[in-house]
Amino acid sequence: MADDVRSAILSAATRLFAAQGVGATSIQEIAEAVGIRKPSLLYHFASKDALHEAVLAELLSRWSETLPALLRAAAREDRLDAILDETFAFFLAEPDRARLLLREALDRPAQMRALLGRYVAPWLGAVTGSIEKGQAAGLFRPELDPAAYVVMVIQLVLGTVATAPATGRLTGARTKSVPPELVAEAKRVAKAALLVTPASLVPSARPAQAAL
DSSP, X not given: OHHHXXXXXXXXXXXXXXXXXXTTOOHHHHHHHHTSOHHXXXXXXXXXXXXXXXXXXXXXXXXXXXXHXXXXXXXXXXGHHHHHHXXXXXXXXXXXXXXXXXXXXXXXXXXXXXXXXXXXXHHHHHHHHHHHHHHHTTSBXXXXXXXXXXXXXXXXXXXXXXXXXXHGGGGTOOSSSOOHHXXXXXXXXXXXXXBOOOGGGSOOOOOOOOOO
């Protein structure tokens, strides 16, 4: 029961922090969203700062358990579509995850830098190493910077999911959720940046017209 309440508090806090920012969200508001009294919330988290830290720690720890395996597997060309699907699915399952990470990166860059160093840096080397192997095998673009590519994919996924309620309307979508065409295009961009295009698929130059 206590674990259920704690999970409900973290979920409500994630949603409200992502929508309003930490400063504009009160402990009382989070307690009301969960359906408990403020003292009950403070039993689990002694302060808003403690709750804020717990929200980010849970999000990034779950992310660090899921994303590295997915991105490492992307070093196999035949798995890339499935990997991108799963990466998007992690954030589409709870879009507030993406919104909160972007908000925190903008509002508290120093804190996020430290958290990313703690949760992301340990596996970044393994992921970039897999990409380097793909480059050596001729699967991936030799000019690509592996670490920069991983960061680009993370930003692409986060930005697509977090901003879709606003930018998705530009595609003609009538829903506040992430339009599938945006996800498809983001995947296309990620693949185009990584994969070597077979020569057989590159259009040949059109012959110049003969002079009249």
